[in-house]
Structure formats: C-alpha cells, structure tokens
Amino acid sequence: MAVKKGLFKTSVGRKNLMAITGLFIIFFLIIHLIGNLILVIPDSFFPIEFWGNVENAHDMYNAYSHFLVHFWPVTFVAWVLYASIIAHVVDALLITLQNNKSKGEKYQVTDKSTSAWYSRNMGLLGTVIGVFIVLHMTQFWLPYKVLNVEHDLYDLVTATFKVWWFVLIYEIAIIALGFHLVHGIESAHRSLGIYPKKVMNIIKYIALCFSLIMAILFAIIPIILYLK
Ligand code: HEM
Numbered sequence: 502m503a504v505k506k507g508l509f510k511t512s513v514g515r516k517n518l519m520a521i522t523g524l525f526i527i528f529f530l531i532i533h534l535i536g537n538l539i540l541v542i543p544d545s546f547f548p549i550e551f552w553g554n555v556e557n558a559h560d561m562y563n564a565y566s567h568f569l570v571h572f573w574p575v576t577f578v579a580w581v582l583y584a585s586i587i588a589h590v591v592d593a594l595l596i597t598l599q600n601n602k603s604k605g606e607k608y609q610v611t612d613k614s615t616s617a618w619y620s621r622n623m624g625l626l627g628t629v630i631g632v633f634i635v636l637h638m639t640q641f642w643l644p645y646k647v648l649n650v651e652h653d654l655y656d657l658v659t660a661t662f663k664v665w666w667f668v669l670i671y672e673i674a675i676i677a678l679g680f681h682l683v684h685g686i687e688s689a690h691r692s693l694g695i696y697p698k699k700v701m702n703i704i705k706y707i708a709l710c711f712s713l714i715m716a717i718l719f720a721i722i723p724i725i726l727y728l729k
Contacts, residue, residue, distance in 0.1 A: 513692075515596050520689035522589040527682070529582050534718055536565050540658060541725045559655045566654040570646060586634070593627055619680035623688075626681040633674035662726035671723045679716030683708050 542558045555561045569575050619626060640661060644651040651657045661667050686708035690696060696704065 512596075512599065515592050515599075516688075516692040518588060519592045519596065520692040522585040522592070523685050523689050525581070525585045526589060527686070529578075529585075530715065534715060536569075537658075537722055538718065539565055540655070541722055562655040562658075563653060566645065590627070590631060593624065597624055617684070620684045623681060623684055626677045629677040630674060630681060633670070633677075636670070637674075659726050659729075662723045665727065668723040668727045672720055675716050675719045678719070679712045682712035682715060686711065 539558055539562045542561070544557050547557050547561075548555065555564060569579075641654070641657060645654050645657065662671075687701075687705050690704045691701070
C-alpha cells in the first residue's frame with residue numbers, strides 16, 4: 502500500500518508527471534520546429550555574411566544537424582526527451598486504465614456538453630502522434646543518428662517530402678498534434694496549479710494560439726518542400 506502512495510503513483514502524481522513530461526516535449530518541439538524551418542529558407546536569403554561556408558539552406562541544415570549529433574549537451578537533452586516521451590505514453594496508458602476502473606475520477610474533462618471533442622479524444626490523438634513518431638524516427642533519426650548510414654540529412658528529408666503520401670501522413674499527424682497541444686497545455690496548467698477561472702481562460706486562449714502557430718509552421722515544411 503505504501504508503494505501505491507509513492508510520488509507519481511497517485512492520481513495527482515500521475516497527472517503532474519504527464520504535465521511535466523508534456524511541457525518538456527513542447528520545449529523540444531519549439532527547438533525542433535525552429536531547426537527544421539531552416540529547410541524552407543529561400544536561397545535568396547544567402548549567403549549569410551556572418552556564417553563561414555554556409556551558402557544555402559542545404560549547408561545550414563546540415564551544419565545544424567551535425568551540431569545536434571556532435572555537441573554532447575544536446576545528446577544529453579535528447580536522452581531526457583526519449584525518457585519523457587516514454588514516461589508520457591506509459592503514464593497516459595496508466596491514467597486511462599485507472600479511469601476505466603474507477604469511472605468517478607477522470608483526468609480529462611468528460612462532460613460531453615461542455616468539453617470539446619479533442620479533449621475527449623486525447624488518447625486517440627496521442628495514438629496517431631505515437632504511430633507518427635515511430636515512423637518519423639525510423640525515417641530520419643534511425644539512419645542518421647543511430648545507424649549512421651545517411652550523412653546528408655537535408656537530402657534525406659527533402660527526398661522524403663517529394664512523396665505525396667508522406668506529406669499527407671505528416672499533415673494528418675501535425676493536425677492531431679495541434680489539437681493534442683491545445684488540450685494538453687490547458688490540462689498541464691490545471692494539473693500543476695490552481696488558477697482562478699479568469700486566468701484559466703487566458704491560458705486556454707494562449708494554448709489555442711500557440712498550438713495553431715506550431716501546427717501551421719510544422720505543416721508548411723512538407724508542403725513547401727513538396728512544391729519546391
Ligand atoms: C514536418 C516537420 C518535421 C521535420 C522536417 C522533422 C525532421 C526531423 C529530423 C530530420 C530528425 C532527425 C534528426 C534530429 O534528431 O533532429 C527528427 C527527429 C525527431 N523528430 Fe522530427 N521533424 C518534423 C516534425 C516532427 C514532429 C511534429 C514531431 C513530434 C510530434 C517530431 C518528433 C521528432 C523526434 C522525437 C525526433 C528525435 C529527436 C532527437 O533524437 O533528438 N518531429 N525530426
């Protein structure tokens with residue numbers, strides 16, 4: 502019984518773990534987005550005077566990805582990220598199991614008349630994103646970072662987005678991510694602090710704007726690369 506009451510084993514603890522890991526993943530996503538937006542910088546923007554040999558987006562993206570692999574603090578943060586993703590998924594499964602057992606106390610807002618459809622379908626959205634992450638990491642992370650069989654990440658990514666159905670898969674996953682983020686950010690704040698209704702409304706609004714911007718910026722990358 503004592504173990505059951507341990508940190509992150511209680512319902513509140515699990516919600517907090519979900520919130521903390523979720524917020525860390527969001528931090529990664531912001532950096533990941535900025536890094537990948539290099540892919541769509543127009544050639545007319547170059548040469549960037551202050552940055553040695555960088556003559557186009559191709560050079561800049563490969564310099565960025567080289568830095569990701571060879572700068573140890575980034576490698577350390579990447580391991581924290583993998584652990585956060587795994588903890589987030591396992592925690593989500595445990596919360597769902599717990600909810601199914603005791604119908605009384607639920608993590609998500611379940612009143613169908615007042616909650617948005619995406620709040621009630623976080624599990625489904627999360628599953629879509631989870632399947633996407635497996636595909637995504639198999640495509641890029643595995644050959645580049647782990648197996649070391651691909652050395653030009655720019656060529657690999659741009660070639661991938663010449664295939665229309667990959668673009669489509671990415672767009673579907675990014676839409677799911679957008680909705681998952683809106684409710685996730687709001688929920689994380691609800692879990693981590695008690696805010697007055699007025700503040701919660703502002704957080705809701707910020708969550709909506711942030712998720713929309715993230716989704717739009719992620720979504721334009723495959724489309725621009727497909728059309729380029
Ligand atoms: C369409 C835009 C995207 C592009 C072009 C892209 C590209 C890449 C590339 C090239 C890598 C391998 C190199 C690296 O570690 O950075 C990677 C890794 C990764 N991506 Fe993406 N990505 C995109 C969107 C996303 C989204 C929406 C997610 C999450 C839902 C995501 C999650 C990840 C994760 C978890 C890794 C492994 C990170 C690491 O090892 O540090 N990516 N991505």
